[in-house]
Every structure is written in structure tokens, then in C-alpha cells.
Amino acid sequence: MSGRYQAPKGVSEYFPPRSNIFAFVGQKLTAPALAAGYELIELPIFEDTELFTRGVGESTDVVSKEMYTFEDRGGRSITLRPEGTAGVMRAVIEHNLDRGQLPVKLHYRGPFFRAERPQAGRYRQFYQFGVEAIGLNDPFIDAEVIGIAYQGFKSLGLNNFKLEITSLGDSDSRAAHRTDLVKYISGLKLDEETKVRAEKNPLRLFDDKRAEVKAFMKDAPLLLDYLNAESQENFANVQSALQSIDIPFEINPHMVRGLDYYTGTTFEFVHSGLGAQSGIGGGGRYDGLMQTLGGQDLSGIGFGLGIDRVILAMEAEGVVPSDLKYIDLYVIPLGASFRTAAFEMVNRLRQHGFVVEQSFGDRGLKGAMKAADKSGARFSLVLGEAEISSGSAELKDMSSGESVSVTLSALASTLAEKVKASNKA
Template sequence: MSEFQAPRGIPDYYPPRSADFTRVRDTLADAASLAGYGHIELPVFEDTALFARGVGESTDVVSKEMYTFADRGERSVTLRPEGTAGVMRAVLQHGLDRGQLPVKLCYSGPFFRYEKPQEGRYRQLQQVGVEAIGVDDPALDAEVIAIADEGYRRLGLTGYRLELSSLGTAADRPAYRALLTEYLSGLALDEATRTRAEVNPLRILDDKRPEIRELTADAPLLVDHLSAASAEHFAAVRGHLDRLGVGYELNPRLVRGLDYYTKTTFEFVHDGLGAQSGIGGGGRYDGLMRQLGGKQDLSGIGFGIGVDRTVLALRAEGVAQDEPPRCRVFGVPMGAAAKAELVVLAAQLRAHGIAVDLAYGDRGIKGAMKAADRSGADFALVVGERELEQRCAELKNLRTGNQEQVPLPSVVEEIRLLVGEAGQQA
């Protein structure tokens, strides 16, 4: 065993396992790109106050899970635990909110939360996220949800469901909060839960412990106390989803774990993952821009999809991706002069977008051809002393076994034609 290992709770992705990872990440991002979402690359760490203010002091993310430390300038910085606050900070910093609205952005990468590691719950989690900022339109809410749904469908995932709710607006909350607080005051809650209820009583409805679920079974629900405008907004979102053919289940207890959510809130769930069943989710966050210092209070809607958990969901359904071939052409040089020739040919083929690998290490023809088979290549290009004398190469189709001699000056064009034909047949 190696002297060094990855930190606890942080997975490595390597071939062939990395094939699933890259397919999930790229497919989800492509679904967003088709709807006009441009890529944004966010810092891996930010000012701690950004997350404390944006995510919410009462959340588990801020109170228990953030990786926070002082840098060499004694500034408190935090490894990003989520993406929305960072995106909103970037929008404000660079004045994107003063341009065409909505601002549509997509991001991907690692996020960090100090949690007890288990399958599907990692301390470094990978996400793809989108944010649409600047327009409060139920059709935009539906578009964001449909993008996530389309991404899952493109991956071949079928055993998931969409849970949907509304958390209303800040104006809807005071009367409901008072009602819920009064209800909770009559329950036999433990001290820690009681403290959480005093800070944010809505979070108690999101508690997954069976005993708390049972205690709060008759709790008043926010969806039953929405203002007329919030109820109309939620009905419009559902109507758009119905027309788009995106199925959903209403879950009035859905709160999510971050304080900035308002109105539309949603989560994608896959029961094949056991306790860690959430594979993605999000919602609208009216008011977050003002919390982070924006001069105007633009609305936003977005999601974060767990790449790690989506990979696990694909494997649970048996639709995981096989490792793709490393290359289309595998060069087999017999001798130093032949290797020098093939190195140049490989570079020329790569310049035309054809993936090429070589047998390095001066191995014999038998070992080199085994390496060609293992690479998944369609063609082997063999050059030895005899071929150099004749200024040709042996080109072998590894799928059919057919073999032909090709003049060295014609190798690149011949392989380009053959690779194109093989792609059309596939």
C-alpha cells in the first residue's frame, strides 16, 4: 500500500471509473449550454462572510460543515461549500446585472463540506450548477428544472423523481413562522432541535430523523399559507412543467438546506441510493442579491446537481458507461528510427483531431500488439526497418484483421479516410 492516500471522504476518479464521471459532468453542462447558459469559472475559496451571509448562519453548512481557515494575511477564507453565493458575488463584482437579463450561467467543479464520509456523501463533492439571475418568471423556473431533467434523460437515468414545493416570499413568512413556532413550542423536542427551531423553525420540517418526522406530522405547512401572488406563481410553474412533460410530486415539507430559497423549491431524488437519495436540487432565491450588497434586488433561480451521486445512480440502474477507447490509432515502432518516424506521424494525425498512442519502451512486436488491442484502437500502424527501407507502413484494421501497406507520405490521408468511414459505420 502507498505511504500516502487521498484524504478521508474524497474520492479519486481514474480510468475506467472516470468515464462515468466525465460523461455525467459534460452531459449536464451540455444540456444547460443548449438553453443559452454560458460557462463561469469560480474561485475554489472565498471570503468566509460571503457564505455566512449568503447561505445563512443557521444552516448546517455554515454552522458545522465549512472548511474555514486564516490565510497568510490573516483573512478568514472558506473552501466553497456551494455555488450560488459565489456566482452572485461574481455577477455583482463584474456588473453583469447591468447587462441583458436574465444572466444565465453554468459552472462545475469541486465543493467542500466537512461531513461524516459515506457512500454518496463526500467531503469533496462534485457538482454542475446553473443560475439564471435578473428575471422573476415562472417559465424561467420551469426551464431551469427542465434542463436538469433533460440532463438526466440524456444520461439514460430513469429511476428518479422530482419533488416540488414553494417556500413563498419573505412577506409570506412572518405569519406562518409565528404559527409554526407556536406549534413547535408544544412539542417535546430535544435541546439541540429546540435551539435550531428558535433560529429557523422551517428547518425542523426538513429534519430526516424518524422521531422528529413523527412529532411534526401535523405541523402547519407553508404551501397552505402562501399569499395569492405566491400561489399564482407556483401554479404557473406547475403549468409550464406539465406542458413540458416534466413529471413531479408535490412535497409540502421540502425545505432544502440553505436559507436563501424563496418561492419555487425542488429536489431530484433517486431511491436506489438509500439514505443519500438526493441527486440534485435548487430553487429561487429572491433577496440574495440585496443580502450580498447589491444595489438592486434582482431575483434568481438555479440548481446544483451532484455528479458523484448521479454516477452512483447510473450504476444502481446498470447504465454505467464503459471506458471509452484511449485512441483510434496505435503506433507500433520496431527500432529507434521507426519510433522517430511514428512520433512525427502521430503528431500529424493528432493535428487532424485523431487520437493516437504509441508503444513506448522498446517492447517486442508481440507485446506491442497486445498493447494495441488493450488500447481499444481501431487501427495499428506498424513500422520497422523493412518498412523504412520501402518508405511504407503496415496498417492493420484491429476490428477486421485486414492489413495493407501504405506509403509513408500517404499514411495521414489514408487513416483520415478510414477513421471517417469507421465513424459513419458506427
């Protein structure tokens, strides 16, 4: 309130101590992807606007009203990426990543942008972690991709979420269903805006939160009932693959995804502690996307999950680790003439791999100890005249308050033992 400048409306920002959670979450979510051989792809946060209008679909809300689009100095229409998959496909096609072994397995992380009215868990700049497996259509790959998200959530300590899956089938199944669904909807008394929405994509009505619309849709024909034999078998195989690695799920035949490119297996992770925006991640298979964007006719599957919402979910569940800022040792030089010795010692210990902070300035011992306490350091050490002349110092365990005398020349090895011992405790 005091400064003149404010962050733009609706952005999520992370600064200490909460930024430690952000870093932690990113690392934990990435680990299962790396364990499955999904390598990093780092892409621009802006692309040609047409990539999204063609890839994501003109009829989607994302494209029709939520994109940050502007003209660059060369008169090109540029858009800040609203989602990750289209950009990944562009890069795969452009750089011929699909010429070798398939599937191409990639993961990404970074900021995304949608010009919506912000609310709890919904931001104009938000962060996603995502994974794509491109080039093979195999139920086990579907299950692997879903499993990567699932393991990531679990490794963060989350429990109050569930996985919902469905299948959108192939294009024939969808066409047959759509005909019946449109017929059904045409018999409903809907307001104009909703009718327009239904014309663009009748499936969207399944996702409406309004009670009267829900009541209307109760007896609507379900896409799942229209799957042909091949799609049915594929969906059954995905389910048994998930069961084989103990991933619980529910089938939600009403599930709708907001992006037009999904086909076949689609899924969503929802969390119960978040307010209105309960989705913490979602994704699915996309059969036509790559060809639409000018590449080969390859199928792919992927997900995007919201890091901001994952953090909110962890906070709601109370599973945020308390020791995310970790410091082994806090060094306190006592007296101006010992600052250089302390500075050298701190530097040497850091090169040994320890996380070390020191006090600066000329605050008194009490103030410096207070700072050591606040820092969360496990051990502290005062370096003054007595220590320099005797060559030994008191290494103090900050949680127990006890200290032991250590020889300065052997500090690194003593500290290593101590840290190891306190890790076990």
C-alpha cells in the same frame, strides 16, 4: 497502503479509468446550459467568510458547523466555498454584471468543501455543476433552469430519478405559516437538540428521518397551504411550464432546503440507487439574497448538482458508456531504426485530428500488440522494414482482426474512411 501519504479524509478523487466518466459527465451537464445561453463563470474556491455567514445563513448547518474556515496571513477570515450561489452573487455585484440585459445567465463547475463526516456520496471535497439566472422573476425561467438539470441527467442516460418541487411562497406567506408551525411544534415532545434546531428553522423538522419525528410531523401545517394568491398562481405557472416541455415532477410539500436564502419555487432531484444521500441536485429561487449581499434587489434562481453523486447514480443504473477512452490508431514501430519514422507518422496523424498512440521502449511485437489491445484502439499498424521499403502497411481492425493493405502516403485519408465506416457499424 504502501505509500506514506494518503489523501485527506473524505475527498473524492478521480483517476483513470474512472476520471473519464468525470470528464464525460461534466461535458454532458454543461451542454444544455450552453444551449440555453448560460455562460461560464469561473470563481475562486475561497471567499471572505462573511459572504457565506450572511448569504447562506447563520442558522444553517453548513455555516454553523461545516465550513472550512481559516485565517490567512493578513489576518482575514477565509472560507473554502461550501456552495456556489453566494460566490456568484458576489461576483455579479462586484463586477456589475447585472447592469445590462436581464436575466444574467451563468453556469459554473468545480470543487466545493464541507467539513462533515464522510459517507456514501458525501465528501469533504466534492464537485458541483450549477446554473444561475439572475434578475427576473418569471415562471418560465424557473422551468428553464429546472429543465437544464433535467436534460443533463437524461443525456447521461439516467432514468431512476425524480424531480420534486414545492413553493416556499413569499415572505408574508412564510411568516403566517411559521407562526402556526411553531405553535404546532411547541406541543410536541422533542429532545433538546431537536428543539434547538426547530427554533432556528422550524421547517427543518419536516426533513427529519427518524420515525417518531416523522409521525409527529404528519399533521403539521404545510407551507403550501399558506401561499397567498400571487404565490399560488406563480407556482401553478411553473408547473404548467414544466408540463409544456414534458418534464415530469411530483409536488413534495415536505421538502426543505438546507440553505436559508430560498424563496418561491424550490426543487430537488432524488435518485433511488444511492443510499442515504439520495439528492443528486437541488435549487430554487432566492429573492433577498442579492440585496443581503449589498447588491440591487433582484431575484434569481439556480441549482447545484453533485457530480460525484451523478457518477454514483450512473454506476448504480449501469449506464456508464464503455468506450469513454477513444483511440483511432495504435502504431507499433518494429525495430529501433524505424522509431523516428513512426514517431513522425504518429505526430502527423494527430495533426490531422486522429487520436493516436504508439508503443515505446523495446518490448516485442506480441507485447506491443497486447498494449494496442488494452488501449482500446480501433486500428493498429506495424511499421518496420517491410513497410518502409514497400511504402505500404497492414491496417488492422482490432475488433474484427481483419487487416487491409494501405499505402503509407495515403494513410490519413484511408484511416478517415475506415473510422467513419466503423462508426456506422
